[in-house]
Amino acid sequence: MHPALSVILFSTLSGLGFGLLFFLGLGLPVVTGWMAFAAFTLAFLLAVGGLLASTFHLGHPERALRAFSQWRTSWLSREACASVAALLTMAAYGAGLVFAATRIVPLGLIGAALSICTVLTTSMIYAQLKTVPRWHHWSTPALFLSISLAGGALVAGQNQITLILFVVAAACQSWWWSDGDRRFARAGHTMATATGLGQIGAVRSFAPPHTGSNYLMREMIHQIGRKHALRLRAVALTLGYAVPILILLAPQHWALTTLATLSHVAGILASRWIFFAEAEHVVGLYYGKRG
C-alpha cells in the first residue's frame, strides 16, 4: 500500500495523544491547575492534530460530517464517533481539573475508556481488510494498542508501567513483523484463485490492461525493497523501543524523558511507514505483482 504521509502522521500522533488521555483519565498522574493545562493541551494537540492530518487525506473534507453516520457497519465511522466522544469527555474532565481543581472520577474513567476505544477503532480499519492479509489479524489491534499505551505512559511519566508496556509493545512489534511476512501465503490468495484459471495451468501476466499507471497501482501496488524494509525495521526497533527503554533505566530527568519521547515518536513513524509500505493488497495478483 502507498505510505501516505498524512495517514502515517495521524495514526502515530493521535495514537500517542489518546494513549496520554487514557492515563490522564485514570488519574495517572492526578494533575491540577497549570500542570493539568499543560498535560491536556499536549494530549489534545497530538490527538486533534492527528485527526486534522487525516482529513487532508480525504478528497472532500467538507463532507466529513457524513462520516459519523455509518457506525453500524463501518470502523472508519466508528473511529470518527469514538474520537469525538473521547475528546469531548476528556475536555470536560480536563476543564474540571484545570479550572476547579476537581477530579470528576467517573468522567475520567469514561474518557479513558473512550480514548482507548478510539485507538482500537483505528486499528480495526486495517485489521478488518481481508484484502491485505498482513493487516487482517487480531495482532494488528494488539500492536496499535500496545504502542499507544506505551507512548501514553511514557509521556504521562508512569515509569514503572512504562517499562513493562515498552517491552510488551516491542515484543508485539517484532512478532507482528515476523508473522506478518507469512500471512499472504497463509491466506492462500494466488493468481490462480484471482483469475480462476489455475485449473488449466500456471498463470502469468502476459500484457497489463494499461501501459501507464492508474489509481490502483499508485495506491495499492507499492513495492518496497526487502533490504530497505529490514533496515527500516531495525531503525524503528532501535528508536521506537530500545532507546526509550535504556533511557527509562537511567535516573529520571525531564530532559531525558523528552528525549525518550522524541526517539519513540521517530521510531513509531518509521514503523508506521513500513506498516503501509510492506502491506500487499491482493489486487496486485491481477497485475502479476504481489504488493
Next chain:
Amino acid sequence: MTTLPPPGKVKLGLVIDLDTCVGCHACVVACKGWNTENYGAPLSDQDAYGADPSGTFLNRVHSYEVQPEAAPAQIIHFPRSCLHCDNAPCVTVCPTGASYKRAEDGIVLVNESACIGCGLCAWACPYGAREMDAAAKVMKKCTLCVDRIYNDNLPEEDRTPACVRTCPAGARHFGDLGDPDSAINQLVTERGGFDLMPEMGTQPVNKYLPPRLKDKAPEFDVLAPYLTPVTEARGFLGWLDRTLSALPGARD
C-alpha cells in the same frame, strides 16, 4: 446505508466468457465513453497526451498466459470490472453511506454527492473494481449502466450495458443471475461459470465462463503411408555408404 440489504430475488449482473473474449478492449472504450457522458462525474484523464498518461476506467482487460502441464501455452483475455458482490465489503466499510447495494436489483453504486473520497472502499475490494477519480475526487465504479438498462428513452436493443452492447465477440452477457430460469443462468450452469477469489467470501454476482477445453492435434501425417520406409543398406552398398559418410566434409 452501508448495511447490506437482505439477499434479493433479482440479481442483475454480467457473465464474461473467457473463451470468446478476443482482448480488443472495445468494452473498455464503450464503458469509458458512456460513463463519461452520462451518470455522475466524468471519468477524467490526467496527462492524456503526455509522457505519463493515466485515467479512471470502470473496466479493464488483462491478458494472461496460462501454461498447462503438457500442452502449448494459452493466451486468455480477462476483462475485470465490479462483480456486484452479494456480500460486498466495499459497502460495509464506507463511513458515509455513499456506497450502497440496491435491494431491488443488487446493483452496487456510489452516491457521489455523499462520498468524502476516503478510498477505504477501494481498499476493501479484492478485485480492483473501484478507482478514485483524480479530478472529481470521488469514488468511481461500474454502475452496471443503471442509466441504460432502465432507460425508456433508448431503443429496446440499447437497454443493456454499454460494454455488453459493444462487444464484437459476444463475450459479455447481461441478465438476472437471481432467476434460475434466465438464459444467462443457464449459460452459467452449462459452461461451469465460476467466481473470482471465492475464498474472499464476497459472493460475487458476476460469473466468468472458463475457456473451453482445447482439442488435441492427432498424431497423424497424411503423407506417411505413401513413403517407403528407409532401410539401412547392407553388403557392398552399405559399406560404400558408411565409408563415404565417414569422409571429412561428408554430411551425416
